[in-house]
Amino acid sequence: MASSTVAAARVGPASRGPARRARREATSGLLFALPAILFVVILFVVPLVLAAWMSLNDWPLIGSPAFNAPDNYVAISENQLFLSSIWFTIKYTAIVTVIFLVISLALALLVQSTRPGIGFFRTAFLLPAAVGLASSALLFYALYNNEYGPLGDMLRGLGLVEGNADFLSSSEAAFRSTVAMVTWRFAGFYMIIMLTGLQAIPVEVYEASRMDGASWWQTLRSITLPLLKPTILLVLVLSVTGSLLAFEPFYILTQGGPSNSTVTMVIAMFREAFTLFDLGSAAAIAMVLLVALVGINVAQLYLLRDKDPK
Amino acid sequence: MRNTRSMTVAAAGAVLALGLTACGGGQTEAGGGGDGGSNEPLQMWARAATAPQSQALVDAWNEAHDRPVELTVVPTDNYLQKVGVAAGSNELPCLMASDVVYMPNFLQQNLFQDITDRVESLEFADVLAPGHINLATQDGAVYGVPHNVSVSVISQNDVLLEQAGIDPGARLESLEQLAENAAAVSALGDDITGLYYTGNNAGSISFTHFPAIWASGGQALNEDGTESLLDSPEAVGVFDAFNRMDAEGISSESVRDESGATRNDVFATGNVGYMIGSSVIGAVPESDTLVIGVQGIPGVDGGRSAFVGGDAIGISASCDDPDGAWEFLAWTLSEEAQVDVFAQQGWLTVRADLAGNEYAAEDPRIVTLNELVGEGDTPKALNYGQTFNDPNGPALTAFRDALFGDDAAAALETHNGAITASLGG
Structure with missing residues (x-):
């Protein structure tokens, strides 16, 4: 009994020491994190709350706002331009994501080795990513002009088209031309991400597969792609999110035309805000987009999660 | 222990500095409208x-x-x-x-x-x-x-006009004459374009085509800017004239895709006879193959005007x-x-x-x-910007159907109501 009392007396101060240290460390940690928390709150949470509040109001660009919930959300269901833009944006996202995955992986495999001169190709493929998206779109807009740009002449010279090449005049051509421009702009960027994933795969695994006599295709299918899954997932999330929010390429190249056939969801939102000056409706569309994007990304991460616990 | 404390103090200092910076910024920004006092800028x-x-x-x-x-x-x-x-x-x-x-x-x-x-x-x-x-x-x-x-004007390449046998100094009397002259320029070669303008931007089309309606004696909008008059005979006559120029290949096919970004660059090639838009004097360099002249925009049968x-x-x-x-x-x-x-x-x-x-x-x-x-004139309408500067609104669809479709009159009649609705009428 006596010994236990002594033990308890000894344990008391000793146990308060670590607890106090833990509290102090927690306080220090919070203080260290505070600048980041402040930035997140000021730059993300506050604007988000403001946008949510804006979506509940009739908010003209110039003039006083007035609470009108849920009119802005109801109006979305009657906004034909936005509704038709949903299917178009999904179609665009699906197509460019597949293209990005295939081309970026192919390019990464191409420049994976360390042969002399390979750096030139890596740089060349990555270079378009250094050009601003709007600048890229403007560059291609000039290239696609039959009176001014060289592309039409080149295609005619190669015998691929007769007369004027159709780059932006029809819905299909406008879509193809924009996808081509976006692929040029982003393929190198995603290639670099794929390349880092490829280089993280241990060489020993490839050596083992060679010892087992695996073909190139078997190695790709059974080793490279499974081990590249986290990288592919990253590319998928980045591409899907970016494509669902596509704006500049279409806004500059097609302005949503011809005949509103290439209007994306963000163009429809931008129009509400800065052409029709209805910030409330635009904010409502933004909130719907935000919820949809979060849902899509959660679904992607869930479906592609690692199902084999280590 | 001392390290932890000093780091904590440093973090707190950083937060404080951040807060002070934010406050300072607020104070600097405040009072932007204050112009009182005779010496203040x-x-x-x-x-x-x-x-x-x-x-x-x-x-x-x-x-x-x-x-x-x-x-x-x-x-x-x-x-x-x-x-x-x-x-x-x-x-x-x-x-x-x-x-x-x-x-x-x-x-x-x-x-x-x-x-x-x-x-x-x-x-x-x-x-x-x-x-x-x-x-x-x-x-x-x-x-x-x-x-x-x-002002919106017709810019012309005097060199090409002379090659086509047209007096560059002669005033354009009508859209019909513009079409004839542009056809003559276009016939100079495969690379030569008779007429160029911005055909994929409703704001630009109203800038270049409304003056032709005014010069024809008509109006594009009613007096208080709440009703579109684009289905009027004068407006239909103007769009019909441009529609025929498109169908006959007098105006370039690229007009359909031109949003305005490369319009001046196309004219700068020296291969364009006439271009409608804002003046390019000073914006496009002249050369032996490009001497710039300017004309007012004529109506269907005469007159001239400009969008100011x-x-x-x-x-x-x-x-x-x-x-x-x-x-x-x-x-x-x-x-x-x-x-x-x-x-x-x-x-x-x-x-x-x-x-x-x-x-x-x-x-x-x-x-x-x-x-x-x-x-010239400037149309007055409360919803002018959101009607005619809207790339996804009814005006651009109406203009493009009228300029490049089969029937200008039918296109304008079909879409006129939607334009009026956008104007708030």
């Missing part, structure tokens, strides 16, 4: 698209006057947003220029002070660009004056020194400013009586442009 906002003109006026004023004007150039696409935010907090600058087509929106929100008496006291009040004064007027009261002007764009400027409702602000505004309209600042740089004057000034007289093309400022 007058604040002025202008959009980037026309900033060179505004800057030149401000620089010339500041050189010769004690009370300086401080110009803030706002990106053109952000101008309305910035005005909207500042208006909400009563922090508008004393002097606020605006794309003239948006003046009715600003007047409706009471963003400008009534300057009727001040404007009427000017000796040259009746020669100020009439379109601008009209858009700056509400219920008989004037709230703004022209700040700078631009540019910026109007007024004294904002937030300004507490309207006398000081007016002193600057009145000076910008004076002969000294218009001739010695604007005309000297090749820019157009906002006063018709100065059209033939000493600098313009050296270049007859500038005289023509200045004359067109007086002859």
Whole structure:
């Protein structure tokens, strides 16, 4: 009994020491994190709350706002331009994501080795990513002009088209031309991400597969792609999110035309805000987009999660 | 232990510094509209698209006057947003220029002070660009004056015209004659285009085609800007004429895709006979193969007109020194400013009586442009911007169907109601 009392007396101060240290460390940690928390709150949470509040109001660009919930959300269901833009944006996202995955992986495999001169190709493929998206779109807009740009002449010279090449005049051509421009702009960027994933795969695994006599295709299918899954997932999330929010390429190249056939969801939102000056409706569309994007990304991460616990 | 404490203090210091920086920023930004006191600079906002003109006026004023004007150039696409935010907090600058087509929106929100008496006291009040004064007027009261002007014209390559046997100095009498001449230029070679304009931008099409309607004796909109008159015989006649030029290959196929971004570059190749848009004098370099001439935009059977764009400027409702602000505004309209600042740089004057000034007289093309400022018009509608500057609205669909479809009259009749609805009629 006596010994236990002594033990308890000894344990008391000793146990308060670590607890106090833990509290102090927690306080220090919070203080260290505070600048980041402040930035997140000021730059993300506050604007988000403001946008949510804006979506509940009739908010003209110039003039006083007035609470009108849920009119802005109801109006979305009657906004034909936005509704038709949903299917178009999904179609665009699906197509460019597949293209990005295939081309970026192919390019990464191409420049994976360390042969002399390979750096030139890596740089060349990555270079378009250094050009601003709007600048890229403007560059291609000039290239696609039959009176001014060289592309039409080149295609005619190669015998691929007769007369004027159709780059932006029809819905299909406008879509193809924009996808081509976006692929040029982003393929190198995603290639670099794929390349880092490829280089993280241990060489020993490839050596083992060679010892087992695996073909190139078997190695790709059974080793490279499974081990590249986290990288592919990253590319998928980045591409899907970016494509669902596509704006500049279409806004500059097609302005949503011809005949509103290439209007994306963000163009429809931008129009509400800065052409029709209805910030409330635009904010409502933004909130719907935000919820949809979060849902899509959660679904992607869930479906592609690692199902084999280590 | 000491390390932990010192790091904690450092982190707290960083947070405090951040907070102080934020507070400091707030204090610096506050009070943007305060122009009170005779020695404080007058604040002025202008959009980037026309900033060179505004800057030149401000620089010339500041050189010769004690009370300086401080110009803030706002990106053109952000101008309305910035005005909207500042208006909400009563922090508008004393002097606020605006794309003239948006003046009715600003007047409706009471963003400008009534300057009727001040404007009427000017000796040259009746020669100020009439379109601008009209858009700056509400219920008989004037709230703004022209700040700078631009006009829509037909630019021509005199070299190609001469090669096609056309006298470049002869005035275009009608759209029919424009079509004939452009066809003759187009026949010079496969690479040569007879006519070029912006065909994928409703704002640009209204800038280039409305004057042809006015020159034909018609109107594009009713008087209060709430009803589209684009299904009228005059408007249909204009679009039908351009539709035939497209069908006959006189105007380039690329017109359909042109949003305006490469229009001047196409004309700069020297392979285009006529181009409709804002003046390219000074913007496109001339050469042995490209000598630029200008023409007013003709109607179907005659006449000529122009869309007078540019910026109007007024004294904002937030300004507490309207006398000081007016002193600057009145000076910008004076002969000294218009001739010695604007005309000297090749820019157009906002006063018709100065059209033939000493600098313009050296270049007859500038005289023509200045004359067109007086002859042209500017449509007035509260919803003008959101109707005709909307790439996804009914106006662009109507224009494109009328210009490039099978039947201009049917297209305009079909879409006219939607345009009227957008105008708020």
